[in-house]
Amino acid sequence: MEKFLRKRIIAPQKTRLALVGVIAFFVFAVASPALADDAYLGLQYASGIGLPSEDIRLAVAGFVRSCMGFLGLYLVLRIMWGGFLMMTHGGDEEARAAAMATIKNAAIGMMIVMSSASLTKFVVDAVTNAAGNSF
Numbered sequence: 001m002e003k004f005l006r007k008r009i010i011a012p013q014k015t016r017l018a019l020v021g022v023i024a025f026f027v028f029a030v031a032s033p034a035l036a037d038d039a040y041l042g043l044q045y046a047s048g049i050g051l052p053s054e055d056i057r058l059a060v061a062g063f064v065r066s067c068m069g070f071l072g073l074y075l076v077l078r079i080m081w082g083g084f085l086m087m088t089h090g091g092d093e094e095a096r097a098a099a100m101a102t103i104k105n106a107a108i109g110m111m112i113v114m115s116s117a118s119l120t121k122f123v124v125d126a127v128t129n130a131a132g133n134s135f
Helices: 002-035 043-048 056-087 093-131
Strands: none
8 A cells, every 4th residue: 555655646746846846946036037127116116016015024924924824734734644644554554653653743843833933923022012113
């Protein structure tokens, strides 16, 4: 069963991951400089094309929250995958150990993500309150 999973599921996933990485590289590294040829990039230009005029800190905070949300979703899916592997191990102790390791590592990752999010929020709130600003 594990040999089947490695041959049919894990190997194509690595290929897909490599393909996504190559596409992302070309989108962000090759296409972005082509969009930067316009010489006038002032604030009036940004508001004229419909870009938001919000604070950059809020935009970055929203991006970080989105990334952490996707990371949490990924870790939940990893826990579910480990549960699937656990249910289908068929008495093979190595497959059972691999499934348990998957679940354990995903749970540890989830704890790290949640604790880093709460610690970051605490530090940002403490710094902004000490400075007298509201963020």
